Amino acid sequence: MKETKIIPSVTVNYKSTGNSIKSNELGMRAMQERAYEKRGEQYLLIKSPPASGKSRALMFIALDKLNNQGIKQAIIAVPEKSIGSSFANEPLSKFGFYHDWFVEPKWNLCNAPGEDGSKVNSVKSFLESKDKVLVCTHATFRFAIDRLGIEVFDDRLIAIDEFHHVSADENNVLGTQLKQLVERDKIHIVAMTGSYFRGDANPVLMPDDEAKFDTVTYTYYEQLNGYEHLKTLNIGYYFYSGAYADEILDVLNPNEKTIIHIPNVNSRESMGDKIKEVEHIIHELGEWQGIDSKTGFHLVKTKDGNILKIADLVDDDATKRNRVSAALKMPEAKKNRDHVDIIIALGMAKEGFDWIWCEHALTIGYRSSLTEIVQIIGRATRDAPNKTQSRFTNLIAEPDASEDAVTDAVNDTLKAISASLLMEQVLAPRFNFTPKNPQSEPVKGYDYGEEGYNPDKENVGFNEETGQFQIEIKGLTELKSKDAQRICKEDLNEVIAAFVQDKQTIERGMFDEELVPEELTQIRMGKIIKDKYPDLDEGDIESVRQHAIAALNITQKAKEIVNGESGIGEKANTALIDGVRKFAMDVRELDVDWIDSINPFSEAYSILAKSMNESSLKAMAEVISARKQNISLDEARDLAKRALKFKKERGRLPDIKSADPWEQRMAQGIAVLARLKSESNG
Structure with a gap:
């Protein structure tokens, strides 16, 4: 068995303060308290990680709306029936709240027999009743609006769980209906999601609709830092060649409680038969001993003599799978660590x-949706006694130059790396950037390190409790509009997601030896923000661009320091926080131009080069160089705009013979624009 190549994406260490699991006098945890403070808002969007208590937060808000705000009824829509159990009865008054959460059994339509469409009559009966709460699937809710119209929902609260299933795309029925409900403006909405990214290019809400929502954000850092037991989260990408089941034990530790998500049957990584894949994994783990009659779990004896209990959720046989699913929902599953050892799933779990x-959480094969990756990682980020570490591993087939599908392999690898870059931003503390000027002063609550705040330098402060950085940057443009401020406060990771998922951007960032970083950090990022937020003016586009690039590049530079100090693949005990501080201390001055001159993908490439065999790396480079593009008209225009800014600052236009590659590139942009204009006139 060959040594598996590793891409260690990031290690984040947390303090285990216990803050996110402590309850206040009303029985609310930190995130729930933050959401409850906004209970009076008509439209509320809660962005909070898995296991942070969104379901209960909704109960507190809904009960206040029903009892104090004149709302007639609450309807909770969930993406699938199994999630309906999250909104079961809760005796909240027992923990200090004013009311209990109660759902009449007949109004939890997730438990009712029949198809989603056939339950519309039940929704109609509920709306005509005096009962207060209904739970149904997104599909049932869609059918109900379709058949009953939107007017029947007036004066009610609509709560949409797992809100990332909605899309502003005109083909997304729920998204279109939601837009109509917001336009009518006669209901209250609470939307909840653990991952606000979509795997496709469509936003969840259009910016003008989203602007109507007040947002409650609870970050991964706050959630994990406030746990009692879990201290370290590792994310890694591993390459293999051949059949994945032959090499799975290189990344799978049978002594760790693991969920294995096997690849989709149509993916490159699939071995072609999902049942045989499960059998193959079981065979690699040890000797099959039979099936437990009570739970339906496979019993497998390892080389060490231990008996593993393995739950198979892949088998389509309804009798078998229902028994296994029921066993995973037994109270013992929550109370007893050894109830089950490994779960193998395909579309479930x-x-x-x-x-x-x-x-x-071990995932085999590239997942096209960032949402799916965030959700899978969320399976491993629950807090539990004696669980101090958890990890997410993505096992990916290495591109093979001899294969016909080498282009697909290259694309999948780049997408996996872009997902990794994004997850680093999601898991890191939040960055607040401010321009450095003579009036700058320390912000209360932030620790500026051993030497304290230095008025003559750009400072980096960190607030341990909130998990936020306060970073001063020279030349940073002020955020003028409320929209720009909201984007930088709430949506910076969405901007970064669009950037790292942009095919041309990541290809050039990873493999173009002639790349001038500013082409990506200034031109490409500027265009992405302009396309994503068409109503922002030029000044705000530039401000948001600077914030997004600063967040991405500071994280990458911090990771480079961490990896450099700890060695590739070893656990970094300084992790990202010390890396950010050290990076800021090591540079002479932290200014916008210098940050723009960093290639955001250089550290990802250096890790890739150490992790992948030479022929695979060469195959990737060849595929990408074959589709290298010349300067487009849009890029030439953007370069010319930058050149005019350069002229204002320097009193001259950029020189094509300059030793500075960025100045050269701006001059080339002007030349291309001039040539294209003369061609169109000639």
């Missing part, structure tokens, strides 16, 4: 699946 003991 993702969002809403709660197994607190999971220490390793």
